[in-house]
Amino acid sequence: xxxxxxxLYAARRLLFIVPVMLVALFLVFALTRIVPGNPIDRVAxxxxxxxxxxxxxxxxxxxxxxxxxxxxxxxxxSHGDMGTSYTTAQDVSKDLRQRFPATFELVTYAxxxxxxxxxxxxxAAAIKKDSWIDxxxxxxxxxxxxxxIFWLGLMLLYVFFYYLDxxxxxxxxxxxxxxxxxxxTGFFTVDSLLTGNFDLFGQVVKALALPCFTLGFxxxxxxxxxxxxxxxxxxxxxxxxxxxxxxxxxxxxxxRHALKNAMIPILTxxxxxxxxxxxxxxxxxxxxxxxxxxQYSYNALLxxxxxxxxxFVLLVxxxxxxxxxxxxxxxxxxxxxxxx
Amino acid sequence: xxIEEIVAPGSSIAAPPPVVGRxxxxxxxxRGNPATFAGLFIVALIFLSAxxxxxxxxxxxxxxxxxxxxxxxxxxxxxxxxxxxEDVLTRVVVAARLDxxxxxxxxVLSTVIGVTIGALAGFFGHFFDEGVMRSQDVLQAFPRFVxxxxxxxxxxxxxxxxxxxxxxxxIPGYARLMRGLMLSVKESQFALAAVAVGNSRWRLLWxxxxxxxxxxxxxxxxxxxxxxxxxxxxxxxxxxxxxxPTAEWGVMISMGLxxxxxxxxxxxxxxxxxxxxxxxxxxCRTSSIPSGGxxxxxxxxxxxxSARVSFSAVASCxxxxx
Numbered sequence: 001x002x003x004x005x006x007x008l009y010a011a012r013r014l015l016f017i018v019p020v021m022l023v024a025l026f027l028v029f030a031l032t033r034i035v036p037g038n039p040i041d042r043v044a045x046x047x048x049x050x051x052x053x054x055x056x057x058x059x060x061x062x063x064x065x066x067x068x069x070x071x072x073x074x075x076x077x078s079h080g081d082m083g084t085s086y087t088t089a090q091d092v093s094k095d096l097r098q099r100f101p102a103t104f105e106l107v108t109y110a111x112x113x114x115x116x117x118x119x120x121x122x123x124a125a126a127i128k129k130d131s132w133i134d135x136x137x138x139x140x141x142x143x144x145x146x147x148x149i150f151w152l153g154l155m156l157l158y159v160f161f162y163y164l165d166x167x168x169x170x171x172x173x174x175x176x177x178x179x180x181x182x183x184x185t186g187f188f189t190v191d192s193l194l195t196g197n198f199d200l201f202g203q204v205v206k207a208l209a210l211p212c213f214t215l216g217f218x219x220x221x222x223x224x225x226x227x228x229x230x231x232x233x234x235x236x237x238x239x240x241x242x243x244x245x246x247x248x249x250x251x252x253x254x255x256r257h258a259l260k261n262a263m264i265p266i267l268t269x270x271x272x273x274x275x276x277x278x279x280x281x282x283x284x285x286x287x288x289x290x291x292x293x294x295q296y297s298y299n300a301l302l303x304x305x306x307x308x309x310x311x312f313v314l315l316v317x318x319x320x321x322x323x324x325x326x327x328x329x330x331x332x333x334x335x336x337x338x339x340x
Numbered sequence: 341x342x343i344e345e346i347v348a349p350g351s352s353i354a355a356p357p358p359v360v361g362r363x364x365x366x367x368x369x370x371r372g373n374p375a376t377f378a379g380l381f382i383v384a385l386i387f388l389s390a391x392x393x394x395x396x397x398x399x400x401x402x403x404x405x406x407x408x409x410x411x412x413x414x415x416x417x418x419x420x421x422x423x424x425x426e427d428v429l430t431r432v433v434v435a436a437r438l439d440x441x442x443x444x445x446x447x448v449l450s451t452v453i454g455v456t457i458g459a460l461a462g463f464f465g466h467f468f469d470e471g472v473m474r475s476q477d478v479l480q481a482f483p484r485f486v487x488x489x490x491x492x493x494x495x496x497x498x499x500x501x502x503x504x505x506x507x508x509x510x511i512p513g514y515a516r517l518m519r520g521l522m523l524s525v526k527e528s529q530f531a532l533a534a535v536a537v538g539n540s541r542w543r544l545l546w547x548x549x550x551x552x553x554x555x556x557x558x559x560x561x562x563x564x565x566x567x568x569x570x571x572x573x574x575x576x577x578x579x580x581x582x583x584x585p586t587a588e589w590g591v592m593i594s595m596g597l598x599x600x601x602x603x604x605x606x607x608x609x610x611x612x613x614x615x616x617x618x619x620x621x622x623x624c625r626t627s628s629i630p631s632g633g634x635x636x637x638x639x640x641x642x643x644x645x646s647a648r649v650s651f652s653a654v655a656s657c658x659x660x661x662x
Contacts, residue, residue: 021481024481027478031491032494034494142620147616147619154596282578283574286578297489301489312486320483
């Protein structure tokens with residue numbers, strides 16, 4: 001496995017991203033343009049002069065046929081211009097840059113929690129099949145798959161915010177602290193520590209706790225289930241028996257021999273869940289008033305904000321494809337048999 | 341009893357196999373599997389309340405009664421009432437019908453379209469296969485819920501919207517599963533034999549190949565029922581699906597959200613529980629189908645794909661779904 005070959009493979013895969021994103025963008029264009037009504041009419045309101053209305057439509061290319069709009073959007077995009085949002089009156093690229101860190105921070109901590117809880121749980125359940133810990137693992141995976149995520153968020157809010165009043169309510173990223181955090185990394189947990197503001201750090205962690213747990217609990221279910229299933233299978237294989245009979249400690253056998261071989265399907269499901277969460281945890285963001293991309297896309301949809309919808313879809317499709325690219329590279333690094 | 345008596349001359353050593361119908365197979369399988377039994381029980385309960393809900397209900401699900409608004413659970417109103425004084429228990433029970441109709445229609449719609457696309461792609465291959473599969477790749481590059489939101493928004497709120505939107509996001513999964521199955525089944529011995537005796541291509545596809553691919557599809561669609569309940573409720577919850585004041589589980593939770601700061605927990609707790617129990621029922625019903633020995637006795641055992649193949653195929657689809 002030469003590193004140049006790996007690089008070439010990554011480059012080839014990155015090139016493949018471009019046509020997929022073009023088609024995805026075309027789909028979004030088609031979907032938004034078949035809806036009757038012109039968004040400018042809605043944004044401009046009823047009291048605007050006809051000339052000004054026509055001018056606004058012209059500026060947004062909305063007076064042109066569908067294919068011309070698409071071509072013009074691609075032209076602007078090649079200059080790095082994603083258009084201006086109708087609702088925030090900012091560049092869409094700026095909007096997304098401001099909102100992406102909120103989603104990224106939430107999803108990253110949620111996935112961290114999910115992975116750190118689900119993998120040990122899955123391993124323990126696989127080692128002690130049909131014990132109480134197996135039952136716990138099964139209950140977690142069944143519950144996580146069955147509960148509506150927005151309902152779980154509401155119930156947690158009721159208990160921990162309304163009833164016990166331990167954690168802040170759904171008021172965004174800094175909880176009850178009404179300060180403006182100047183973004184350095186965009187992760188408020190990191191930024192508040194970098195600036196030495198420990199009070200703010202506490203608030204940020206408290207504000208993160210509920211949305212993270214909500215998202216993390218739902219993300220745990222498939223990971224725990226997959227870990228258990230794969231580990232049960234791997235632990236029955238011949239080379240594990242050989243390793244045990246050679247006198248290796250159980251711990252080493254499980255962690256170094258079994259887990260490493262079980263890692264590929266586990267990583268696959270983690271990537272799937274991560275991509276799903278990063279792109280669309282709209283419902284969690286709505287429940288917790290989280291100022292991230294999910295809520296942005298939801299508002300953009302409701303107000304027919306075409307450039308914002310297109311920008312969001314571009315970014316999310318890109319992230320999705322990059323996550324799968326990373327997954328393939330990780331698989332290649334883990335499994336020497338993988339050819340690319 | 342001596343052995344000679346049993347193995348009488350001329351009689352067969354093996355006892356004749358007991359006459360087993362599909363139904364008794366089914367009962368036999370259930371006996372060894374409490375999870376499936378529980379799942380079946382829940383699903384039956386939902387179907388029952390969908391059928392009889394409006395008859396059993398003590399109150400009118402749309403009976404606005406502001407004098408009794410937001411009453412906590414009591415003897416008269418076991419699940420309390422919402423902010424318009426409508427009985428929550430009645431609405432939860434009555435909503436089963438609408439939710440079940442939406443979910444089943446969406447699952448049937450996506451199964452039929454996805455299976456058709458996948459079967460044609462796998463059967464004809466080449467250019468057609470490439471085209472279909474690449475377009476499915478593009479659809480899968482969207483996060484599922486965002487895609488459903490976009491479709492629902494484009495169509496405008498309504499029951500049909502929920503059905504179409506939740507069906508649309510599930511089509512790629514079926515197409516992928518069916519294509520893979522078709523690719524393996526069309527190379528099998530019985531397919532060759534069917535061609536050799538002179539079946540036409542369409543007859544081969546319809547009568548010989550398709551039935552042999554159906555078991556995994558059935559497993560996936562049962563699983564999809566659960567996911568679809570969640571997605572339909574999610575769409576209605578954010579106002580892109582069915583709208584207030586319809587008695588629908590997702591809508592009822594969103595009505596509860598409006599009263600969140602008044603602490604009226606019962607308005608959203610019980611519809612959410614109904615969703616969770618329903619999804620649990622559909623998932624339990626499925627989780628045991630592809631596992632191990634009981635599988636061959638399942639009512640659809642005449643379809644001859646081995647349990648392993650179907651399980652791994654479904655698992656690959658589900659891993660994407662999750």
